[in-house]
Amino acid sequence: MTAQGSRRVLAEFAYEVPPVERGYTNQTLYVNLSDNTITAKPVTEEMKEKFIGGRGFGLWLLWHAVKDDTKWNDPENEIIISSGPCGGITQYPGSGKSLVVTISPLTDIPIDSNVGGHFGPLLKFSGWDALEIQGKAEKDVIVVIDGQNGRVTIEEADGVPVDSHLVGHWLIEEMAEKEEDRYFMSVVAAGSGAEHTRIGCLNFSFYDRRRKAPRFKQAGRGGIGTVFRDKRIKAIVVKSPPVRGDSNRPADPERIARAGLRLHKEIHDYDDQQNRMRKRGTPYLVQIMDDYDLLPVHNFKFGSHPDTPKINGDVWEGRFSQGLPDGCWYGCTMSCSHAVDHYTVRTGPYKGQKVIVDGPEYETIAGVGSNCGIFDPDAILEINFYCDTYGIDTISFGTLTAFVMECYEAGILDKEKTGGLELRFGNADAAIELLHQMARGEGFGKIAGQGVRRMKEYFVKEFGADPQFVQDIGMEAKGLEYSEYVCKESLAQQGGYGLTNKGPQHDEAWLIFMDMVSNLLPTFEDKAEALHYFPMWRTWFGLCGFCKLPWNDIVPPDNAMTDEPAKIPAHVQNYVEIFSGVTGKEVTADDLITMSERVYNFQRVFNIRLGKGLREHDAVPYRSMGPVTVEEYESRAERYDKQLRELLGLDPEKMTTEEKLAALRKYREEQYEKLIDAVYARRGWTKDGVPTLETLKRLGIDYPDVVEVVKRHL
Amino acid sequence: MIRVNNRDEVEWEEGMTVSDLLERMRYTFPHIIVKVDGEVVPREEYPTRTIPDGADVRVIHLIAGG
Structure with a gap:
């Protein structure tokens, strides 16, 4: 996990960290990577009244930043990250989400993707209701928001790694001056896969005090990581003042605490009888979806499979480290952000390393597992780890790989066209190699990484595929790959x-x-x-x-x-x-x-x-x-x-x-x-x-x- | 015959309990509400509450999904 890198400040902006008042700091941070401008913009009452925060702020800021013909890779496209007025409270479970908005390279329209981890709340407690990044850097950069000292910098990042698990570790070790700093830092990063595909995701870190390591949640959908790397951003780091129970400065803290107590009690009393989120998290859904014929199998052809018990919640409950407070924000007693510790990577550039794999969540198990005919938990973990660190969305990867596999089995593709990959349902090794090719920007992985919509056009044009057939089986709409539920009967x-x-x-x-x-x-x-x-x-x-x-x-x-x-x-x-x-x-x-x-x-x-x-x-x-x-x-x-x-x-x-x-x-x-x-x-x-x-x-x-x-x- | 969710006809059996019906329908989702002829059946009574022939049974599944 070691890496060597150097930082050189290209632009600097000093500011007074304002107090949060009733969930807002009343300013947003604007960073332009083309001309290295950094400035503060006011949050108006109109913005708060009509757009509230989070996704609303993201869309409002993006609307005013772009033109009618702006594409995802034009400099004026932005990436906006914002939590919202309630983001950062610690009294009610699930109150630390961030929303990310940009024009998507998959859909050519705004995408919004929600993500856990600590970045959004720590951004607010560092003085900003939203971060708005526009422009493109000439060389790879990192953006540092230091809310402890009131300083924002754009820094050149020579030699700094790009894959998320490396850059996350490196930046936290590089920038934390004392142990407590680690708790209140968060890194946003993508990875090498985001550079060469349209399905790039962003990883948002949170520091796990028990494991003494950063962990990551993903803003997965719509290729935001692709935009991030197109802007030549390697990482964004926030270093916040310590988080306290009243950091969000609510108008009536006791009212919030009362609601929180009610939910904490429900979770304590009933979670074990209901979804077992504290022990299994979202993988509890795998067997249920199979039981109701809703689990995607073989590119959404079927809704169940006899091998589902090999990858259902029972399996993951055994693989997840138990008894750890796996919340992705403070105070979340639902604690469903489970992880597999000490997983030994078996392929690719990190082969042999022992890593933490965050998840897998239901969508990942269903997408890269059952939908591709892969019922091997270790293969799912391998794909999960590499998707995350390469900055690739597991849902799009799963759905597009399933599409490729059906095309292979239907004779549209063969080994010659895929460069030797026998991409049949169930071939985990081929799926993993496809993922490595995406990260290297090579071979068939480069074609597949363009997403289902562009593959359909390519297969028709280059391989003579039947346009109606690939349209019928290619599970995308508006250019975005479907998430992992069979909806034929609803x-x-x-x-x-x-x-x-x-x-x-x-x-x-x-x-x-x-x-x-x-x-x-x-x-x-x-x-x-x-x-x-x-x-x-x-x-x-x-x-x-x-x-x-x-x-x-x-x-x-x-x-x-x-x-x-x-x-x-x-x-x-x-x-x-x-x-x-x-x-x-x-x-x-x-x-x-x-x-x-x-x-x-x-x-x-x-x-x-x-x-x-x-x-x-x-x-x-x-x-x-x-x-x-x-x-x-x-x-x-x-x-x-x-x-x-x-x-x-x-x-x-x-x-x-x-x-x-x-x-x-x-x-x-x-x-x-x-x-x-x-x-x-x-x-x-x-x-x-x-x-x-x-x-x-x-x-x-x-x-x-x-x-x-x-x-x-x- | 009993009618489930105002749509599915299910063959009735003597002594059929709510649990038996759920098993037959493969209704494994934990967030459900069962009503037999309009009356909510407490979860702890599923194994013992019998369903009369001709009953109107509703098995309401709450929303799931990630």
Whole structure:
């Protein structure tokens, strides 16, 4: 873990660290790497009122930074990191998140990605509600925010390593003057894989006092790490004054503490009976998704596999080090950030080293595991470690590798085209080598690292692939790879993925159980209401600095008796109390939704401004709606035949499988179009997906430049 | 015959308990609410509460997902 590097200051900015007041410092930090400008910008009351913080601040700042034709690698594109007014409280679990916003190299529209680790809160306690980085450096740099001494520097970083686990260690050892400094430092880094692909992620560190090492959480989605390396940033470091229980200076600390106590008690009393987040974390979902035929297997062809018990939560509970306080922010008693210690790397440049592997989380297990037909925990750990340190998103890597494997098995690819990699389902060694190629910018890895959308075009043009087939099986929408749930049997979740702002990521809406299992959304209007409420509700976490997990991965025992148990009303009320308690502004549960609606509609208009964001851009691949191949249909023939009989009045006994596939497809594609109509109407959008002027006025975001974008499409 | 979630017809058996039904449906998710003919069944009664023939059973799954 040793590295040699040197730092040379290129630009310096001195500032007075302001006190935090009611969750805000009231200023943001602007850094331009093209001309080495560093300056402070005020946070206006309008920003706080309309955009709240986090993702809202990111989108607002980005809107004013870019032009209508800005691409991801133009200098004016920015990376903005912000937590939010509640980020940094230590009394309520899951209150340390950061939101990162940029124009994505995968989608060419704004991406927002949420991440744990300590950076966002420590940035605030160092005096800044957001960090806004624009421009491109000529040589590799690091940006240092020293909140202990009121100093921001851009520094040349000769010889400093690029891969996250190395640069994270190196910077903390280099910059910590005493042991306690390590606790209040956080590093943001990408890696060599982010340089050569469009699927780069960012790693956000937090210092693990028990393990005496930095650990990392990932802002995974949308290629933000790719933008980071394109700007020639190796790392951003924050060194904060010590964090105290009142560092966020809330208006009413006791109100927050009361809400926190309620949730701490629930977690203590019920987590072992419910999701076992403290022992397993998100891997508890692997077996459950398999049980409900929702676990992606072989590029989302199937929803379950007999080998799932080899990679389910039981396995990971045994592999994770137990009894450690694995919270990724102070005070989080849910503590689901588990890790495998002393893993011996078996391939690549770090072969033989013993490392900490953070995770794997559910999405990683399902993505690089079952979806690629890999049911070997060690292979999953190897891929997890390298994805993280190379700065590659495990979800995009898993989904695109599964796509490659299906193309290989369908004869579109062969060993000659892949440079010798036999990329069949289950071939972990080939998947790992593909990952190393991405980091080196070599061979087939360089092609695959462009993502599913660009691979589809490439395979058609260069290899003569059937355009319809690769479109049907390539699991991307808007250019972003799908996250790891099979949604064929849930129309609402097809919309939950397709009718998103940033692309198919489940953090907007996860409605499969409500829809497919519980049958609580039988009409289009019911589905549309859910596709209004839940995306708005989940958006709100990202405005304020909250993690979603403590909302619904633990529930109070009397939740079943409430009118709307799916919303977890007691926890919604906790958030009302906390937001009011932090900011001093009295709000209701409905107000939280309105806050999100403003930002969500603003983001939709932002997409339209950049040439996307219309109905045609909400199209999804057919693999997300239904069976594409005969093999898929026949694997669930009883289910599909029943639907043909009951929904379409057809007699499957008299039809070939191809005829049945065609009939089912026609029906399901029509259903999706009807769903779009219902959702757009509920959201206050036109039939083409454009927020109406009335919607913008109601939300108070009818700014002249926003209205101008919309008017072009009315 | 019993009806589950206002959609699925499930063959009834004498002495069938809530736990039996959950096992047959492979409903393994822990965050569920079970109602039999409109009445919420406490979790601790799942192994003993029998379901009458013709019952309207709702097994409401709360939201999951990462």
